[in-house]
Every structure is written in structure tokens, then in C-alpha cells.
Amino acid sequence: MKRRLARLFALGAIAVVTSAHVGSPDTYFEGAAGPYPIRVIIRNPGVVPGLAQITVRLLDPATERRVLVLPVYWDPRTAAPPPADVAERVPGDSTLYSAALWLMRGGAYSVQVTVEGASGTGTALVPVMAVATRRLALQKPLGIGLLGLGAFLFIGALTIVRAAVRESELAPGQQPDRRRSVRAWIATTASAIVLALALVGGRAWWNTVDAAYRSGLYQPLHATATVRATAGGTVLHFAIDDTSWTNRRQWTPLIPDHGHLMHLFLVRNEQLDGFAHLHPLPRDSTTFEANLPPLPAGTYRVYADIVHESGFAQTLVATAEIGSPAPAWHPSDADDAWLLGNGNGETGNVARLADGSTMTWERADTPIVVDQAAPLRFAVRTADGKPAALELYMGMAAHAMITRDDGTVFVHLHPEGTISVAAQETFVLRQPGDTIRGALRKRLAAMDMGRWDKGEVRPGAVSFPYAFPKPGRYRLWVQVKRNGRILTGVFDAAVSPER
Ligand SMILES: [Cu+2]
Structure with a gap:
């Protein structure tokens, strides 16, 4: 009966509003299910319980395959998951499969995508945040x-x-x-x-x-950002001052995501010409501090990405008033970076990077259309036009930050997609006995030592699976690392409504 009622409430709930990222509710993932490279899109229902739509694209020519999908809730104390659903092949497209997933409770889910074929069976875990963001009106x-x-x-x-x-x-x-x-x-x-x-x-x-x-509608934890001058420079102070966090009842502790407990982004309001990607250090469980780069004075939008031990990833939102620019900058974290300036407009495809190399957005001449999934591809070339060798920057080949000019969209993604790598790890590592807060976090911390600099990066090109969630003007910052230096390219995009 309860299930039936739940179904009734969720009926017709396929459109979307927002999620753990700001204004960008869908999950994009690119990775491997064993021997099979796949790209996965999960469209969030916006209501809980709700029906999420999942599509799985096989990225190599398909022979006979079977694709299975299964959402698993993070908490091992909840009931065992049902058997996996077989995703149906989308008519007219031999490499695209789709299915519908019931997300019954609010919180972090891992969607197991299993591909069976001639080269065996492989599974990928795609973390999805089930949050209720809207109340359906009675028509x-x-x-x-x-x-x-x-x-x-x-x-x-x-x-x-x-x-x-x-x-x-x-x-x-x-x-x-x-x-x-x-x-x-x-x-x-x-x-x-x-x-x-x-x-x-x-x-x-x-x-x-x-x-x-x-x-029960989702609201990110409340946070406040303040700026103050100290002897050592200007410091950004970021406090999670939500009572549901300070009481510690409803949330599991934070875990580091690609090496940092918090990834914080500053975007200058209106002009969007000042940008910083910082990693504030925790003072205690609620406050974080970072030395502020010499950004021009103004009002800044602040977005802070955090991940909980449950695998729940969220972006906290605040604003900060920056007075006079900091006189000198001593980064409080070696991975911090910032950039001043605008891109070359909505048709400018080439960004000149600080070390003389270039970053080219390889976009088609056709306009970008809302909700149309098309990977964003960037080529990085040395000053003399050769593919540039890239290094891992915090474990990733590249980072992209995308915002709509009015601030209603902010998303931080990687070639792996919009998912949080830390959330994915919690699902890989969680054991049935992990019912004590902090147990999994300890194991993760022990694993985390220095492993984010190891690995290979394909030289010269990076791509991000994504689709813009609504029409409008967007700015993108794309970051790569070369010769130990963090380089940021700026681009603009106009996204047109559905045709
Ligand atoms: Cu990143």
C-alpha cells in the first residue's frame, strides 16, 4: 500500500529542477564498466520517491550486449536492493540503452551499470543524489x-x-x-x-x-563567507552555520574529494571577470579558511563543494564582499588558482593560457542547444602548435567550472562527468558493517595519502560529458596543469532553447 501511494505521488514526475550541483540536476558520467567504455546520463526526477531516467551509451561498436541497471541506497541498514532492471535498447540507435529507476528515499544512491557481452561482464558505479527539489502542483x-x-x-x-x-x-x-x-x-x-x-x-x-x-525539500546547508585582513594577507573565512550541521544529527562527516575536504569557487558577481578555485583548510568541523588571491574588490558568488561520508555530495552557496585586493598572496594550498579577465566572447574558441600555450574549445558551428548531451572538448597546444603534455591536477586530467551569468547554474565537472569521485569511492569501499559514523572516513583517509598526483594524462585534449540545463549565457573556466603550473582558460557560450 505504501509503495502504491509512493508511486501515486511520483506520477508524472519526470521534469527536473535542481540537485546537489546548483541548477544542474542531471548526472553525467563517462567511464568504464569493466572492458566497456560507457557514457551515462541520469535525469533526476526532482521528487522523492521519484522515477529517474537513465540512458547508457556504449562507446565502442556494439555486438550483442545486455545492459543492467540497479540503484543501491548508501545505507547498508536499509532493505536489500531488488534485482537489476534490464535497460532496453533505444529504437534506431544500436549503442544507446535506457531504463527508468525508482529512487525511493532521499540521499545518496549508487547506480550500478552492468554491461554483459562477448568480453565478459563489467560494472560501473555512478553516484546519484536523490533529493526532492520541487512539489508537483495539482493540474x-x-x-x-x-x-x-x-x-x-x-x-x-x-x-x-x-x-x-x-x-x-x-x-x-x-x-x-x-x-x-x-x-x-x-x-x-x-x-x-x-x-x-x-x-x-x-x-x-x-x-x-x-x-x-x-x-523535506532539499536545501543545501546554510553557509556564510566573510573576508578579513590579517598580518599574513587577506583570509576568506567560510562557515557552515546550518543548525542541522552544527547539531550533527542528520549528516555524516565530510570526506575529502580528490584530495581536499572542500573545493571552493569564487565568481565575481555580474562581470564574472574574477575567478578563483581554492581549497580552504578546516579550522574545525564547521569553519574553513583560505588565503585570498588579489582579486579585484566586489561582490563574489561563493560555491563550496563538499562530500559526506554517506556519499552525498552538495554545493553550498554564499556571497562574499571583497574590499581592496589583497596586497600579496601566499596560497594556503598548493592547488589553489585564480584568474582575472574575460574570454573572447561567445564565438571565441581559443584561450591563451598563462604559459603561452593555447586552449581551443572544439565546438561545432551549430548553436549549443539546451539539454542536448554533447561532450565539451578542449585541445591544449604548446606555443608552437603541438599537443601539450598535461599533468594530473588533483587527480584529474582537467576541471571545468560552468556558470550561468545570473548564477542560477554552477557546476564543477571532470572528464569523468559531474559525479563526485569521493562519493563513488564510498560506494566501492563501503562494507555491510560500516554503520558507525567515521569508520569509512578513516579508511578513506588512510588511502588518500598522496595518491592524487599519480597517473597518466592523455596529452593535448580533454573532454567533459555534459548538457546545459537551461538556455542563456554561460561562462566556462577550464583548468589543466602543465610543468607544475595550473592553467585556466575562459570561454563563453550562448545556449539556445529547444528547437
Ligand atoms: Cu575539480
Whole structure:
């Protein structure tokens, strides 16, 4: 019954609003399921429980394959997951498979994508944050229709009661006497009162359910950013001051994501010409501090990416007022970087990087369309035009930060997609016994020593699986590392509405 009700609530809930990233609700993933390279898109339902749509693209020519998908909730204490669903091949496209996934509770899920084929079986884990971000409105025609049906049932029930008491025991053709008529009138009135009370009770029940759902709508933890001058320079102070965090009841502790507990981004309001990617150091469990680079004075949008031990990744949002630019900058973390300046406009494909190399956005001449999944590809070339050798920057071949000019979208992604690598790791490493807070975090911390600089990067090119969530003007910052130096390219994009 409960499940049925849940289904009922989620009906028609396929559109999207927001998620752990800001304004960019869908999950994009590119990686390998064993021997099979895949690209996965999971469209968030925006309601919990809700039905998420998943598409899996096989990136090498397909022979006969089977694709299975299964969402697994992070908490091992919840019921065992059901058997996996077989994704159906999308008609007309031999490498695209799709399925629908029920996300029944709010929180972190890992979607297991399994590919079976001639080279064996492989599985990829794609973390997905199930959050309720919207309340579905009752459509007017549906409301009127239901009201009509309800009235029909109400009057119908009274008519049946009246007829049953008044004339059910009469022979055909016989007229009810006065006594029967009076009894029928009393029975009908009593029934009307009982039914009306049931309706009032039903309304109260519905309002309680609705209020509970509203209070469960996702809001990132509240945070405050302040800037203050110290002897050593200007310091950005970032505090997670949400009572649900400071009470420690509802959240698992933070874990580092690609080497840092927090990835914080500053974007200058309106102009978007000042940008910084910092990694504030924790002072305690609620406050973080970073030395501020010499950004120009102004109001800045602050976005802070954090990941909880549960695998739940979220972006906290704040604003910061920066007064006069910092006189000198001593980075509090070696991975911190910043950049001043605008790109070359919406048609400028080439960004000149600080070391003389160039970064080219290899985009088609056709306009970028909203929600159209097309990987963003960038080529990095040395000053003399050769593919540039790249190094890992915090474990990643590249980082891309994408924002809409009004700040309603902010997303931080990698060639692996929009997923948090730390969230993925929690799902790989979690054991059924990990029910004590902090146990998994300890194991992760022990693994984390210095491993983010090891690995190979394909020289000269990076790509990010993504689709812009709504039309408008966007700015992109793409970061790579060469010869120990962090390089940032800036690009602009105009995204047109669906045709
Ligand atoms: Cu990154």
C-alpha cells in the first residue's frame, strides 16, 4: 500500500529542477564498466520517491550486449536492493540503452551499470543524489475532474443508502409509507455526516503528508563567507552555520574529494571577470579558511563543494564582499588558482593560457542547444602548435567550472562527468558493517595519502560529458596543469532553447 501511494505521488514526475550541483540536476558520467567504455546520463526526477531516467551509451561498436541497471541506497541498514532492471535498447540507435529507476528515499544512491557481452561482464558505479527539489502542483483540469468524480461518489453513496432504507424491502410497484420515508431521511442525513467527517479527516491527513514533504525539500546547508585582513594577507573565512550541521544529527562527516575536504569557487558577481578555485583548510568541523588571491574588490558568488561520508555530495552557496585586493598572496594550498579577465566572447574558441600555450574549445558551428548531451572538448597546444603534455591536477586530467551569468547554474565537472569521485569511492569501499559514523572516513583517509598526483594524462585534449540545463549565457573556466603550473582558460557560450 505504501509503495502504491509512493508511486501515486511520483506520477508524472519526470521534469527536473535542481540537485546537489546548483541548477544542474542531471548526472553525467563517462567511464568504464569493466572492458566497456560507457557514457551515462541520469535525469533526476526532482521528487522523492521519484522515477529517474537513465540512458547508457556504449562507446565502442556494439555486438550483442545486455545492459543492467540497479540503484543501491548508501545505507547498508536499509532493505536489500531488488534485482537489476534490464535497460532496453533505444529504437534506431544500436549503442544507446535506457531504463527508468525508482529512487525511493532521499540521499545518496549508487547506480550500478552492468554491461554483459562477448568480453565478459563489467560494472560501473555512478553516484546519484536523490533529493526532492520541487512539489508537483495539482493540474487544474485533473483537480476539477477529481472533484466531479468525488461529488458523484458522495451523492451516489447517499442515493444508495436512501434507496436501501426506503424501498429495498418493498414488492415491485408498492409505495413506501411515511415511516419508511422518515427512516430513509434519517439514514441519509447520518450517512452524509459520516462521509463529511471522513472527507475532513482525509483533508487533514493529506495536509500532514504535504507539510512533511515540503519540510523535506532539499536545501543545501546554510553557509556564510566573510573576508578579513590579517598580518599574513587577506583570509576568506567560510562557515557552515546550518543548525542541522552544527547539531550533527542528520549528516555524516565530510570526506575529502580528490584530495581536499572542500573545493571552493569564487565568481565575481555580474562581470564574472574574477575567478578563483581554492581549497580552504578546516579550522574545525564547521569553519574553513583560505588565503585570498588579489582579486579585484566586489561582490563574489561563493560555491563550496563538499562530500559526506554517506556519499552525498552538495554545493553550498554564499556571497562574499571583497574590499581592496589583497596586497600579496601566499596560497594556503598548493592547488589553489585564480584568474582575472574575460574570454573572447561567445564565438571565441581559443584561450591563451598563462604559459603561452593555447586552449581551443572544439565546438561545432551549430548553436549549443539546451539539454542536448554533447561532450565539451578542449585541445591544449604548446606555443608552437603541438599537443601539450598535461599533468594530473588533483587527480584529474582537467576541471571545468560552468556558470550561468545570473548564477542560477554552477557546476564543477571532470572528464569523468559531474559525479563526485569521493562519493563513488564510498560506494566501492563501503562494507555491510560500516554503520558507525567515521569508520569509512578513516579508511578513506588512510588511502588518500598522496595518491592524487599519480597517473597518466592523455596529452593535448580533454573532454567533459555534459548538457546545459537551461538556455542563456554561460561562462566556462577550464583548468589543466602543465610543468607544475595550473592553467585556466575562459570561454563563453550562448545556449539556445529547444528547437
Ligand atoms: Cu575539480
